[in-house]
Amino acid sequence: MIPRLPPTAVVLGATGLVGGYLVSELTTSGVAVTVVGRRPLPGHHDPALSFHLLDFEGLRADPSTGTDLFAGDPAVFVALGTTRKAAGSKEAFRRVDLEYVRAVGQAARAAGVSHLLAVSSVGASVTARNFYLQVKGEAEEALDALDFPSLTLARPSLLLGHRTTPRPLERWSGALMGSLRPVLKGPFTRYRPIHARTVARALVQAARDPATGTAVLESHHLARLGG
């Protein structure tokens, strides 16, 4: 028997590439979804979807203000993130990718959430030399330290998919990595670009069958699970 999805879910980052696919995958699977963000999802009128406007700075200052968002033990999907360019500085990037993510985790844990699933990145590590990967590693550690009954950390490689605001560097890297695909074998399989829809599908699959403790899904695992 295929394990069932939880009846409710909360998605943060739903206006983004992975988050948008998460919402579609969940709602088409019959899950009642609450989108939590700083702005509503444009053009969404699905009755299975509700929206909660969140003051992320308020949550960062006091995560206990967010516990109501997670009442009833929904599966919580965190696909938040920014870029240094969009955020304007390293500090501002860190605020979103680490501090907001940690505050969401703290609020969810305090509310008794059993399963949180977060999108991190291939290569995330607190010891990484690259600032982005180091912050992603810190976010993973911050969530892990909260001791959720089940925590899923997804580490996708470069994301493919249509963006309303183009990211030329990402498109260029996608083309380059795509041409390198045949040589990205064995331990390098995890660096193959992956479609954001595949990441979302893999996370929804993981929500059907929560592992005990922390499970890390590398990009090639995501490709298998969501493909």
Ligand SMILES: NC(=O)c1ccc[n+]([C@@H]2O[C@H](COP(=O)([O-])OP(=O)(O)OC[C@H]3O[C@@H](n4cnc5c(N)ncnc54)[C@H](OP(=O)(O)O)[C@@H]3O)[C@@H](O)[C@H]2O)c1
């Ligand atoms: N792009 C890649 O190739 C890649 C590769 C590996 C891992 N990742 C990671 O995967 C995750 C999802 O990536 P994605 O490309 O789907 O993200 P995305 O399209 O950039 O969407 C990011 C989401 O975060 C929200 N967000 C950004 N800044 C915010 C702020 N200051 N306050 C509140 N919400 C904010 C956005 O909301 P608004 O719409 O309101 O801005 C949006 O919903 C991210 O953590 C990213 O770092 C990305």
